[in-house]
Amino acid sequence: MSSVTAAARAATPPAAEPAARRNRRPLRPARIVLYVFLTVVALGWLAPLLLALYASLRPYQETAQYGYFSWPHKLSLDYYQQAWSGAEMPRYFRNTFFIAVPAVLLTLFFASFVAFALARFKIPGRKTMLVAFTAGNLLPPQVMVTPLYTAYTKIPLPEWMSSSLTLYDSYLGLIAIHVAFQTGFCVFVLYNYTQTIPVELTEAAVVDGAGVWRQYWQITMPLLRPALGALATLEFTWIYNDFLWALVLMSSGDKLPVTSALNNLRGQFFTDYNLLAAGSVLVALPTLIVFFALQKQFISGLTLGANKG
Numbered sequence: 001m002s003s004v005t006a007a008a009r010a011a012t013p014p015a016a017e018p019a020a021r022r023n024r025r026p027l028r029p030a031r032i033v034l035y036v037f038l039t040v041v042a043l044g045w046l047a048p049l050l051l052a053l054y055a056s057l058r059p060y061q062e063t064a065q066y067g068y069f070s071w072p073h074k075l076s077l078d079y080y081q082q083a084w085s086g087a088e089m090p091r092y093f094r095n096t097f098f099i100a101v102p103a104v105l106l107t108l109f110f111a112s113f114v115a116f117a118l119a120r121f122k123i124p125g126r127k128t129m130l131v132a133f134t135a136g137n138l139l140p141p142q143v144m145v146t147p148l149y150t151a152y153t154k155i156p157l158p159e160w161m162s163s164s165l166t167l168y169d170s171y172l173g174l175i176a177i178h179v180a181f182q183t184g185f186c187v188f189v190l191y192n193y194t195q196t197i198p199v200e201l202t203e204a205a206v207v208d209g210a211g212v213w214r215q216y217w218q219i220t221m222p223l224l225r226p227a228l229g230a231l232a233t234l235e236f237t238w239i240y241n242d243f244l245w246a247l248v249l250m251s252s253g254d255k256l257p258v259t260s261a262l263n264n265l266r267g268q269f270f271t272d273y274n275l276l277a278a279g280s281v282l283v284a285l286p287t288l289i290v291f292f293a294l295q296k297q298f299i300s301g302l303t304l305g306a307n308k309g
Helices: 002-011 019-023 029-056 060-066 078-086 089-120 126-136 141-152 171-194 199-207 212-223 225-240 244-249 258-265 273-293 295-302
Strands: none
Touching (some): 060 273, 078 089, 078 258, 089 171, 089 212, 089 225, 089 258, 089 273, 141 244, 171 225, 171 244, 225 273, 258 273, 273 295
């Protein structure tokens, strides 16, 4: 019986082997070095977050006595409760979403429409406009702090939009500055991706009587979904983590975003860094949730054109 089985196995053609075994690439030294390098880089990026998470679960007295890299004697979630209530994080989270969500939506809307117009219509000077959008991202925001502050204090707004009666110290002011600074980068990315969409789709829509808005909203926008998902993840992270513009263009403490709430956890003469670590982990949670929610779109957006000849 064993000889028959051996003969049958020897007679099995190579095509009957499992597909996974046929497609398995040999581990070359260069690939092993690449995997080791990527693993080290990933651990290097995760190390600060893991250390903050570890410290936030330990009492400050324990880490002060034994060090942050010692074996824990007690783990608890007490610091998270203190950070949540002591820093008034629910209010600051609400302020942040009042700023970040409209800013991301407006940025992607304006950028996608401009990218569609530049890619599909022969607008005079469109290359110059694209370069101007891209060059605007190279301007350091710190250079514009003083003129923007002066302009914001002189632009009037109705009382229902701003208690200061100006653009300064208002949610609209922060939303506007984020949209202005982030639109250029998004236009650059979406323009390059829109160029890969076959122009025959919009030409067929024109033959069917579709106007500009319908070409943009019903033909182009659905095809931009992977790029928009990747940009939405990046833009939400950047705007959510902003501290400079909120510090410069706002004065009311009850309107500041959540990044400023961490200052409430710092004492005048003493700072409990384990409590501050717990607050930092809480502040970082929304960006992680957004990333995992849009992970599929983010990865597909980053790999656009990877398989194109």
